[in-house]
Amino acid sequence: MSTANRTAQDRADFTAFVKGEEVEADLGKILKKRGVKPQDVGDITQYALMRLWERWDTTPKDDRLRLARRAARHRWIDILRSKHHHNPVVDPMDTWLTETVDPASDPATLATQRQLVRALVNSLPATQRTVFVYTLDGMPPREIAKELELMESTVRSHLRHGRNRLRTLLVADDSA
Structure with a gap:
């Protein structure tokens, strides 16, 4: 199901999961331990939550927190790679x-x-x-x-x- 066609119940379940599991705090703690700058923690957390929302229907309930953590970790790795290989586009x-x-x-x-x-x-x-x-x-x-x-x-x-x-x-x- 596309994210645009989600029901109000899906949104309520997602919100309850994020608040109940304290996903944002959990991801923030994990990212800070990895040395992520505070200004990047919020962006990476939001990215992980978006990935979780995209796969909400297809991810088993027991794997949802793991999916969010993995998405955050992969996003952080992508950021590190892009900074390592970054060449300014504008001279x-x-x-x-x-x-x-x-x-x-x-x-x-x-x-x-x-x-x-x-x-x-x-x-x-x-x-x-x-x-x-x-x-x-x-x-x-x-x-x-x-x-x-x-x-x-x-x-x-x-x-x-x-x-x-x-x-x-x-x-x-x-x-x-």
Whole structure:
């Protein structure tokens, strides 16, 4: 039966089960033990409850809590995998380099400078490049760390290594 065609009794049974078994509290406790961030616990719990609701009719009563726990665990694993393999869809360099500048600037010189900056910054590893561009936008390391889910010291390290690499590349470019 589709979830749209569920009866009022099905909804009442589901609500009673979730409240009676304290499913949300149970899932929250399990997820927190696994180190899930508090802001993600609610989302993962809701996902697990949606999966349970989708399979409410076909899941035996004794397996319903197990299904919710398994759905939460799988969702958490999916989130971890996506963060591990995450590559930003939008290149932060694009927005930084297209910002408006002084209208009196020579467009040809400006275009050449942007091309040089883009080439140099794009030669950095992805995380260093992202941290560098966020810094150019005026974002402090603490905010960058929150945005990228890194430690602040790691952000500072990426920034330091990125600056050193750019400095080396600029010296090499000037001597050529």
